[in-house]
Amino acid sequence: MEAKWLEDFLSLAETRSFSRAAHDRHLTQSALSRRIAALETWLGAKLIDRTVSPVRLTSTGVMFRGQAAEILRGIYAARTLAHAHELVADGVQVVRLSVVHTLLFTFLPQRLRKLRDELGHIKAKVQAVNIPDGVQALVEGDTDLFLAYHHPQLPILLDANRFPFLTLGTDKLIPVSATDANGSAVYRLSGESQEPIPFMAYAPGTFLGNVVEMLILNSVETCGLRRTFEAHMSEAVKAMVVAGNGLGWLPASCIARELQEKSVAIAGADSWATDLEIRIYRSAENQSTAAEELWSWMKKHASGGASPTSRPER
Structure with a gap:
């Protein structure tokens, strides 16, 4: 699982549009779709209902949305910590x-x-x-x-x-x-x-x-x-x-x-x-x-x- 997959998912959850989310993420729509599918495969669960327009989150997707944000916060916090140590080293x-x-x-x-x-x-x-x-x-x-x-x-x-x-x-x-x-x-x-x-x-x-x-x-x-x-x-x-x-x-x-x-x-x-x-x-x-x-x-x-x-x- 890659952090960018979570960022893609949260963008799609926010916009409910593959085209808008792809634009916001600077991706082609097909690339975004592949990355969302990869996340679903990794989780073993469907997150997006693609049968309706605009797309919507499945019940699992709704539950996972908060978890995805929390996971990303942890990743960003670790990056911030590492960067802070570099800043200390630089005075x-x-x-x-x-x-x-x-x-x-x-x-x-x-x-x-x-x-x-x-x-x-x-x-x-x-x-x-x-x-x-x-x-x-x-x-x-x-x-x-x-x-x-x-x-x-x-x-x-x-x-x-x-x-x-x-x-x-x-x-x-x-x-x-x-x-x-x-x-x-x-x-x-x-x-x-x-x-x-x-x-x-x-x-x-x-x-x-x-x-x-x-x-x-x-x-x-x-x-x-x-x-x-x-x-x-x-x-x-x-x-x-x-x-x-x-x-x-x-x-x-x-x-x-x-x-x-x-x-x-x-x-x-x-x-x-x-x-x-x-x-x-x-x-x-x-x-x-x-x-x-x-x-x-x-x-x-x-x-x-x-x-x-x-x-x-x-």
Whole structure:
């Protein structure tokens, strides 16, 4: 199995068109088709239903889409790690940055582009983590900075004296569903449905899963959800929602394009949504010059919030 096969598959899953995916991947359509077939042969399963137009994912394809993205993330992370070692050897300052999965794809890319433009001598070695692993890495000194979501009712328990933070922005966790021919949500938290609503859920214990459970428990309305799928990452929940398998909660930044294209719609009143703060944490004991410089740069671009013990710029 080759990484490019996974990239081909994800492009086709996104466009649902062999011709568009081939164009995006700089391939002929026949070459793309052969590579998709090779991936299916390697997996021993059909991923694409070619009998309809536009093509669509099979049920196996829908399930594999999130896994393919996760595999590629691991490959890219390994490449980034190897490249970071080369940078160190060349005398380039490297900052270790742990980032929760969703923000790695929605928030971080633009920040890193600005970082490259303004602090080109500092390079970020990025590791995708869940919140418990990110906290552990920060506490044990295995990362310089930790970028994560924060909710006031489900706070990350870090001593602000030892681990100051900056608020870099906000996001919103919203219920969404695929749309019907009229552009309306197929599934909706209205309390009027006679049938249980298939619920694309986060795995128990995950941060976003805990936020969703809090919303459900605190609601005065009944929602009639039936948990039919669960995953650790928002990308997997998103794939299932977009494919029309049910209703799920996603950060607005994660589903912004699909909302604009009207392939998904908000599936409930604003009472079913909640704001999320985007925070970056550091250890006050970290003496890395590169981390200090990046922290000062982040502070200039923060949205105004900071822990009382957040270090002043030097």
